[in-house]
Amino acid sequence: MSIAGGVARAIDRAEATGCETLQIFTKNSNQWQGRPLEETDVAKFRSRAESSGISPIVSHASYLINLAAPDRTLRKRSVAALADELSRGDRLGLAGVVLHPGAYTTSSVQDGLRRITDGIAEAQAQQTGQTLLLLEHTAGQGTMLGYRFDQLSEMIEPLDDSSRVGICLDTCHLVAAGYDLISDEGYQDVFEEFESLLGFDRLKVFHLNDSKKPLGSRVDRHDAIGRGHIGTDPFRRLLCDERFVDLPMVLETPKSGNVRPLDIDADPKDLENLALLKQLRSKRD
Numbered sequence: 001m002s003i004a005g006g007v008a009r010a011i012d013r014a015e016a017t018g019c020e021t022l023q024i025f026t027k028n029s030n031q032w033q034g035r036p037l038e039e040t041d042v043a044k045f046r047s048r049a050e051s052s053g054i055s056p057i058v059s060h061a062s063y064l065i066n067l068a069a070p071d072r073t074l075r076k077r078s079v080a081a082l083a084d085e086l087s088r089g090d091r092l093g094l095a096g097v098v099l100h101p102g103a104y105t106t107s108s109v110q111d112g113l114r115r116i117t118d119g120i121a122e123a124q125a126q127q128t129g130q131t132l133l134l135l136e137h138t139a140g141q142g143t144m145l146g147y148r149f150d151q152l153s154e155m156i157e158p159l160d161d162s163s164r165v166g167i168c169l170d171t172c173h174l175v176a177a178g179y180d181l182i183s184d185e186g187y188q189d190v191f192e193e194f195e196s197l198l199g200f201d202r203l204k205v206f207h208l209n210d211s212k213k214p215l216g217s218r219v220d221r222h223d224a225i226g227r228g229h230i231g232t233d234p235f236r237r238l239l240c241d242e243r244f245v246d247l248p249m250v251l252e253t254p255k256s257g258n259v260r261p262l263d264i265d266a267d268p269k270d271l272e273n274l275a276l277l278k279q280l281r282s283k284r285d
Contacts, residue, residue: 004261007041007092011048011057017266018274021248022057023098026088029063032081034088042091049093056095056248058134058205061085067119068102068112068145075115078102082123082133090129095248096204098134098168101146101155112145116155124164134204136168139176139220147177147218149197156202166204169194170252171211171230171238172223178216181234191243206249208235208277224253225273236280245284251277 001010001017003024014022027034049057062085065078082099089097102119104112120133135155140147146155156162171181180186194203210228212221226232238244256269 002261006044007037008044008048009262009264011045011052011054012264013266014054015052016264017270019054021250022054023250023252024057024059025062026059026085026092026094027062029060031062032064032077034084037088037091045092056205057092058096058098058248058250059085059089059092059094061097061099063100065099066102066105067099067116068104068107069115070105070107070111075119079119079122082119083126086123086127086129086131086133089131090127094131096132096134096166096168098136098205100138100144101135101152103143104145105143109145109151112143113151113154114158116145117158120155120165121159124161127164130164132164132166132204134166134168136207137170137173137177139170139173140178140218141220147173149194153197156198165202167198167202168205168207169203170207170209171235172207172209172228173220175211175215175230176213176217176219176221178218180215181238182215182230184237187234187237200243203244203247206238206244206247207252208238208249209252222252222254224269225251225276232276232280235277236283239277239281240284249277 001013003010010024065081067078069075085097101116138144138146145151156165179190210223210225210230212223212228213219214229251273253273255267259265259267
């Protein structure tokens with residue numbers, strides 16, 4: 001949900017849409033520097049979060065951050081930006097900050113993975129609160145890392161303290177990366193592999209998105225639930241999976257564009273996607 005008009009307005013929009021959990025950006029996602037959070041904004045957000053009952057609430061870090069970057073200037077800015085994102089999460093009382101791990105660009109996979117690990121440690125060393133860093137599994141476009149479970153494990157394992165690092169799984173990204181959530185057998189295999197390499201204790205949030213591109217395409221294009229290559233049945237399976245019933249699941253599906261930036265009215269496409277997911281969830285035995 002948008003924070004236009006103040007960070008607490010995101011909760012107003014979430015209530016208007018019928019959300020049970022929420023993801024926000026705490027600043028402009030395509031800028032390095034964000035407007036400082038005023039104490040009044042922080043207090044209002046925390047109060048509204050408590051009164052709404054919407055929980056947990058997570059943020060998504062800036063898309064500019066690239067911890068794997070071989071360019072020293074870019075990597076330094078990325079670490080500083082991530083430290084700021086975590087600080088904002090701490091102040092707002094967020095459960096986690098979702099991060100795309102980064103792309104190795106002109107270097108190598110192993111060097112990129114090492115830089116991500118080091119960047120996580122550097123950013124978290126500056127953190128004073130307990131907001132989790134949630135590494136998002138990616139679609140694997142270009143040189144983007146984190147599209148394989150073993151890569152996510154390699155980012156986390158070398159950390160001296162990984163207790164504040166979790167995982168966010170995106171259904172579109174999983175399918176694009178070649179993880180077959182679509183068939184019954186494939187679904188079971190995917191989560192067996194995840195448990196083996198990362199463990200379900202590490203899994204903290206899902207992004208629920210259909211995929212405009214087919215299995216294994218390594219192209220990240222989100223679609224409305226049931227309108228892409230995943231279809232509705234895999235979402236029903238996921239929503240009814242007893243292992244995940246207590247995990248937050250966030251929509252990042254395309255919006256209609258018909259709601260003005262400062263409005264708190266629900267977006268029609270959000271309502272449509274959310275209603276379908278709730279209908280699928282109701283089929284839980």
